[in-house]
Amino acid sequence: MTTKYTEDHEWISVDGDIATVGITHHAQDALGDVVFVDLPEVGKNLAQKDVAGVVESVKAAADVYMPVSGEVTEVNEALRNDPSLANSDPLGAGWFFKVKLSDASQLDALLDETAYAAFAA
Template sequence: MPIYYTEDHEWLSVEGDIATVGITHHAQDALGDVVFVDLPEVGKTIAQKEVAGVVESVKAAADVYMPVSGDVTEVNEALRADPALANSDPLGAGWFFKVKLSDAGQLTALLDETAYTKFSENA
């Protein structure tokens, strides 16, 4: 499964036309202990770069931006119940939502792991 990254510190893994979205290790490190997540509604259509949700920590609140346009197909209820999953397993159990891609071509504008690592070192 290919994994893509945004300059806003979201990641997405793509399987077929479904992408799983979350925040990166860098984002959760910068935020500190996550205490609340606001997830989008299932069925909602969200355009690329629009706010899809919010993550709040003991330090700050940050918007979660939609990496690609699409329809939200599922949200992580376990994360809603235990927001600390965003800290303990941001690339696994701490995923935020799944989205059905409406334009797979948007993936080409995202970063691969090497490019994201280089970008986040300077962020």
């Protein structure tokens, strides 16, 4: 499984042609306590950099962007019911949605963990 990061502070973990997307520790830390998430519709096709959802906190609201193009195959209903999962476990139980990749080569332009850590510092 490969995990990549965007400069908009999303992470994407790829397993075959399905990828799981969420927000990074840095993003949830900057937002503060997450109180609401708006997740994309299952079956929706989105292009890379399209707005896929929204995360709202006590401090601010931020768009969640598509790291790669693809079709949304699943959303995290547990996160919809308990948005604080984005704070307590952003890289695990706080994932946002899963997508079937339409162009895996788009992953090449994303940051690896080392590059993201340097970018977010």
